[in-house]
Structures are given as C-alpha cells and as structure tokens.
Amino acid sequence: MYKxxxxxxxxxxxxxxxxxxxxFANDAYNDLAxxxxxxxxxxxxxxxxxxxHYLESMAVFDEAWEEYLISES
Known part of the structure; x- marks a missing residue:
C-alpha cells in the first residue's frame, strides 16, 4: 500500500x-493524535x-477501510 x-x-x-x-474524515483531521x-x-x-469517541460506529471505519483497500489494489 502506497498511501x-x-x-x-x-x-x-x-x-x-x-x-x-x-x-469521520473531518473528525480524524481534527484528531491530532x-x-x-x-x-x-x-x-x-x-x-x-x-x-x-467521535466515530459513530466502527462499521464506518470498516466501510472506509474497504474503500481504502480497493483504492490501493
């Protein structure tokens, strides 16, 4: 994976x-850690x-992760 x-x-x-x-993206941007x-x-x-704590559900992360894997393959 490149990025x-x-x-x-x-x-x-x-x-x-x-x-x-x-x-999620906006909140991750504001999360300095x-x-x-x-x-x-x-x-x-x-x-x-x-x-x-800002994430509505870990399912949101899982969905974004799947998109990430697709974009990086």
Whole structure:
C-alpha cells in the first residue's frame, strides 16, 4: 500500500459533511493524535476503539477501510 489510510480518508473531508465517512474524515483531521502514517488495520482499529469517541460506529471505519483497500489494489 502506497498511501496511509489517513491520507486516503482526507479525500472525504468536506466543509458540510453529507455522510458518516465525511464526518469521520473531518473528525480524524481534527484528531491530532490520529495515526496519520498507519497502513495497518489493527493499529488504526485499536486506536479508534480507545480514542475514537467521535466515530459513530466502527462499521464506518470498516466501510472506509474497504474503500481504502480497493483504492490501493
């Protein structure tokens, strides 16, 4: 994988989020401790489970992760 998940997620960042992934992207952008260089599912998932209080559901992360895998393949 060439780009980090964070870098991928930032393409969903918008001024007025329309969906859960856009809200996730905006919140991850504002989370200064988010693992910005990570490409490992378990590293990001563990971080979000402990610190991702802004995430509506881990299903949002899973959906974004699937999109990330598709874009990187």
């Amino acid at each position: 980090s998940f964070y870098h991928f997620l930032m393409k969903y960042r918008t001024i007025a989020p329309k969906d859960a992934i856009s809200r 988010f693992p910005k260089n990570a490409t490992d599912y378990h590293e990001i998932s563990s971080y979000l489970e402990l610190n991702g």
